[in-house]
Amino acid sequence: MTRITLRFDFDDKRRLGPGKVALLEAIRQHGSIAAAGRDFSMSYRRAWLLVDELNKMFAGPLVETHGGGRNGGGAVLTELGGSVVALYREAERKMSRSASREIEKIEQVLALAGTPQS
Amino acid sequence: MTRITLRFDFDDKRRLGPGKVALLEAIRQHGSIAAAGRDFSMSYRRAWLLVDELNKMFAGPLVETHGGGRNGGGAVLTELGGSVVALYREAERKMSRSASREIEKIEQVLALAGTPQS
Numbered sequence: 001m002t003r004i005t006l007r008f009d010f011d012d013k014r015r016l017g018p019g020k021v022a023l024l025e026a027i028r029q030h031g032s033i034a035a036a037g038r039d040f041s042m043s044y045r046r047a048w049l050l051v052d053e054l055n056k057m058f059a060g061p062l063v064e065t066h067g068g069g070r071n072g073g074g075a076v077l078t079e080l081g082g083s084v085v086a087l088y089r090e091a092e093r094k095m096s097r098s099a100s101r102e103i104e105k106i107e108q109v110l111a112l113a114g115t116p117q118s
Numbered sequence: 119m120t121r122i123t124l125r126f127d128f129d130d131k132r133r134l135g136p137g138k139v140a141l142l143e144a145i146r147q148h149g150s151i152a153a154a155g156r157d158f159s160m161s162y163r164r165a166w167l168l169v170d171e172l173n174k175m176f177a178g179p180l181v182e183t184h185g186g187g188r189n190g191g192g193a194v195l196t197e198l199g200g201s202v203v204a205l206y207r208e209a210e211r212k213m214s215r216s217a218s219r220e221i222e223k224i225e226q227v228l229a230l231a232g233t234p235q236s
Binding site: 002004005006008016058059080087088090091092094097099102110112 | 213
């Protein structure tokens, strides 16, 4: 099963790709930047810097933190954060569908990998 | 103008993304792995390893080298190599079109970057 990964380069500096989107989804799930980062074996500092970058990239913050200072408090996706995640995932779904013929054709010319093709 | 980058993960080990495809296109243009690598400030060794990986990934080689040993000779895309590049680029075009609405919506919520939005 071929997995499609999608990255947007908005301009020289601003990028949105699978890593940032997965981090946002993990923040929504765990309610915490630290816990979300751990899902990807990411240091708290690294996760926090990515969130900071995302918050500055868009017209408003995608993640809001509350309570207990940087490490102690929780974090939630804002409405804008939820929208950006949904738009990215919807783009990904549409793209996989739209190019399914090309993907299939590329799969057909892959070398056999271990198991024989039927 | 948002640029879309696409990567295929066929399985754990086999990936096809913008770097490899651009290298194949440069080999087609220059007729040489070394010259193609230079376009991306890539060592000859690095370029050659990527070509070797691509050649093993598919049912046949994507690049054929001829004459003068590893460094001296020329290189051409095979018919299969040309097909893989064309399928990748066509998938990319279809994908950009199919998700143009989502891309536009994400662009609309980007922070203003230097120039004011109209």
